[in-house]
Amino acid sequence: MAESWTTSEDGLVWRFTLRRDARWSNGEPVTASDFVFSLRRMVDPRHGAPYATLLDPILNAERIHKAAEGVRVEDLGVSAPEPGLLEIRLERPTPHLLELLAHQATLPVHPATADRPGRMAARVADWVSNGPYVLKDFVPSSHIRLDRNRSFHAAADVRIETVISYPISDAAVAARRFLAGELHLTTDIPTDQIATLRGRLGAQLRVSPALGTYFLLLNTAKAPFSDARLRRALSLAIDREFIAERVWAGTMLPAYGVIPPHIGNYGERAELDFKAASPLEREDEAKRLMAAAGYGPGMPLRLELRYNRSDNNRRTIAAIAEQWAAIGVETSLIETDSAAHFAHLREGGDFDVARYGWIGDYSDPLTFLFLFRSDNTGFNVGRYADPQFDALLKLAAGEADLARRAAILREADSLIVRDQPWIPVLHYSHRNLVSSRLAGFAPNPQGAIPSRFLSFRP
Incomplete structure (x- = not known):
């Protein structure tokens, strides 16, 4: 604009x-x-x-x-x-x-219509926007249809007349529909089919780095998850390399810190101090910490692990639950659809441990660190609070020199890695199936795929 x-x-x-x-x-x-x-x-x-x-x-x-x-x-x-x-x-x-x-x-909203009552699905006729597309149809849990906006300043350069998006939580279903020619682009791939799909589709299967991290967040506002020893034990017991290679077929990176690689305005990232330790050394320390926290043979830690439904999540969470069992944790799994899962967390619902993920909104460490501010009630659903961390973020906010600012944020980053209110498990990749007919697809760490720049090859 x-x-x-x-x-x-x-x-x-x-x-x-x-x-x-x-x-x-x-x-x-x-x-x-x-x-x-x-x-x-x-x-x-x-x-x-x-x-x-x-x-x-x-x-x-x-x-x-x-x-x-x-x-x-x-x-x-x-x-x-x-x-x-x-x-x-x-x-x-x-x-x-x-x-x-x-x-x-x-992005700007249209002042005369922005606050009219009613849900989006019921307001399609009077929905006013200013981008390359306009909302034509919206059926919850079915599809969203966008048509080219003829009032857009570069409407003549928008090549695709209609874009229809389908909310498909099952990556295997999306892959089948892609293979059947019903979809031109998917935003996930079933990990157990990656080798098969790569052999069948070749360059139509795209994997690229993402500016994101796959977490387990812990409810630090209640016992026993308020105990940093227990949080560290749970983190130690997770075999990230196994999950990245065996569950995600090498398309994800093991995560030992909150902030992913290739972040802008930063230097060396803070990472967990046991990254170089062997799996046996990690398990031994985890058991010692569990004992110090009051758990062991005859006194297992029982917890609920909530996650949003997808094949990839289901396999990941099952692997973590099995790894936790080795240190005396009995895990009950609660699976819901994504809307229910994130609404439960956002609205302050009770939980022990929950799957969470974050894709950076911009290429700067603050887009991850702001999640842990004690006053960030919108996203700090684990209720982590550390006055020293808050003070460092406030200090960084007033620093105009990028190098000094990065050093301050690195100190704040190290506090999160120390306390582990959220356990980093994996750093994301973008995994797409892209039709050979589709031109203009340009992967980027944020995963933004503007339909404006896509077109169909003759």
């Missing part, structure tokens, strides 16, 4: 000049006031937006979404001096601001 931007010498004021041909799907112009409305709406505590913290570098944003006294939504540091000019004032210099503003949560 912005064709250019400038920054003040002190880094506190950014000015964005909008495209003159930017239009909403109903033909209305997109103006700077639309961005002001949308950003204010995002931090308005009445909406409870889970990504509100993304805007914390903006003047007054944090105070607003925390409902501090004496500050109004209108006090957010955003303004529209002209219809085509958006001004953003910051609390502190933020060298990665463009990464934050490129996140989907900051």
Whole structure:
């Protein structure tokens, strides 16, 4: 939407000049006031937006979404001096601001229709957007249909007229539909079929690095998971190499830290100190820690492990439960669909241990570390709280020098690795089946696949 931007010498004021041909799907112009409305709406505590913290570098944003006294939504540091000019004032210099503003949560919404009552599925007819596609049909648990937006400034360059997305939780079903020619692109592959599919499909099977980590999060607000010794024992007992190679067919990397490789604005990542230890050494230490925490023969640790339904998750969780059994843990598995699983966690439902995953919203360590802030009620569902960690993140937020900022974040990273409120298991890869007819597919660590740039080969 912005064709250019400038920054003040002190880094506190950014000015964005909008495209003159930017239009909403109903033909209305997109103006700077639309961005002001949308950003204010995002931090308005009445909406409870889970990504509100993304805007914390903006003047007054944090105070607003925390409902501090004496500050109004209108006090957010955003303004529209002209219809085509958006001004953003910051609390502190933020060298990665463009990464934050490129996140989907900051996209403008249409002021006149954004807050109309009703679920999306019932509002298709009056849904107004400003991207290359418009919502044409939405049937929950069935499909979402998008049609080309003829008001989009580059509509002539959008080659695919209609995009239909299907929510398929079973990767094997998606693979069968791909092989039958019903799908042109999938976002997962059944790991037990990777060798077969690679032999059959060749270059149509794509594996690329992802900016993400597969976790087990622990409810640190309740015993016994508030005990760091027990959390370390559970982590020690997981054979990450076995899971990466045997369960995920070598398409994932063993994870010994929260932050994945190839992250931007960072240096050496903090990793668990037992990475070089043998499986036997890890198991012995895990048993000692379990005994110190009060568990052992005749006194097993019984826990519930929740996970969202998929073939790959089911195999991973089963392997972990078996590995935990070796140190005296009896695991009850609770499988639900993804919507129910994440709603349960997000809404404060009780749990012992739960599968979780995170794909970085932008290439910066903060996109992972912010998950552990004690005041991040939207994502810190394990209720981890460490004042020292919070203080380090606050210190990093005020540091304009990228090298010094990285060193501060590395210290915060090491606290998470020490405490293990979330156990890192694997670093993600993107695993796609891509039709040979489809052109323009460009993998990237964030996994964004803009349909705008895809086309069909003749």
